[in-house]
Amino acid sequence: MGLDFKFEENPDYGVAQSVTPLVTRVLCENPSPFTYTGTGTYLIGTEDLAIIDPGPLNDDHLTALLKAVDGRPVNAILITHNHSDHSPLAIRLAEAVKAPILGSALPESLKIPDEGNPLDAGLDRRYRPDLEIEDGHLVCGKGWTLKTIHTPGHISHHISFFLEEENSLFCGDHIMGWSTSVIIPPEGHLRSYLKSLQELMEMDLARLYPTHGKPIDNPTKFMRATIVHRHMREGQIVTCLKEGRQTIMEMVTHMYKSVDKKLHGAAALSVSAHLIALIEEGKVTQSEHEDLISATFTLT
Secondary structure, eight states: OOOOOOOOOSOOBTOOEEEETTEEEEEOSOOBTTTBTOOEEEEEOSSSEEEEOOOSSOHHHHHHHHHHHTTOOEEEEEOSOOBTTTSTTHHHHHHHHTOOEEEOOOOHHHHSTTOSOTTOTTBOTTOOOSEEOOTTOEEEETTEEEEEEEOOSSSTTOEEEEEGGGTEEEEETTSOSSSOOOOOTTTSOHHHHHHHHHHHHTTOOSEEEESSSOOBSOHHHHHHHHHHHHHHHHHHHHHHHHTTOOSHHHHHHHHTTTSOGGGHHHHHHHHHHHHHHHHHTTSEEEOTTOOTTTOOEEEO
């Protein structure tokens, strides 16, 4: 079972695109190997709105969002997680539309401006939600209801938003239709990621809306294929260890040799997450007194 990726050709930046009667997408022009065509910000509602993942600090995108809002009241600005392509514009947008910023509480390690995960340079350290929301929190408007669902894995405080009226989920970076999501240790955790995928599959969703890339209309099949893919990667790591490739970068160079080298840093994060899971389960040992990138690993 392979992953059926959906690619987006000729992206239309800055245009409010009606996806369903309740869902409008505005794409920010910040394409990169990590953001794909850019950050897709979603407006939910017709008479009053919620806005999901405003995106990076980008003047043109702010202008496009305000044009899409068109003077309608905004009940909340919702953040899936505090990466720099998701949350930084929230402060300026909130000031413009007079709406609160809602998101998940940050782990203590991410609240200290000059600390946190050195592998993850993409954190928005200014992120401070006006209201810290947890699993099950409801945000409502006229004709729409969004329920917060904790979806750890990519990063520990990642949340998604379930649109009850359409049985769809705004899943941030938890699931992407154009690529697999990166698991970012130590805040991200592979086994938590797989567990949350299993829980989402049980919801029998009609559609997934990633922040990057096109909507996914076969969610259960896609998530099942994602789980299979992760197990396949884990098998490749075990094979690498058996063949004497003992460092993360040796594994990445071998496993991702057909992938653009610009993405090898992200691949190293995911390989690290797999190795941490194997260490936690007693299947792999790590050399002492070295960080993950410098360490050597052996099968137990």
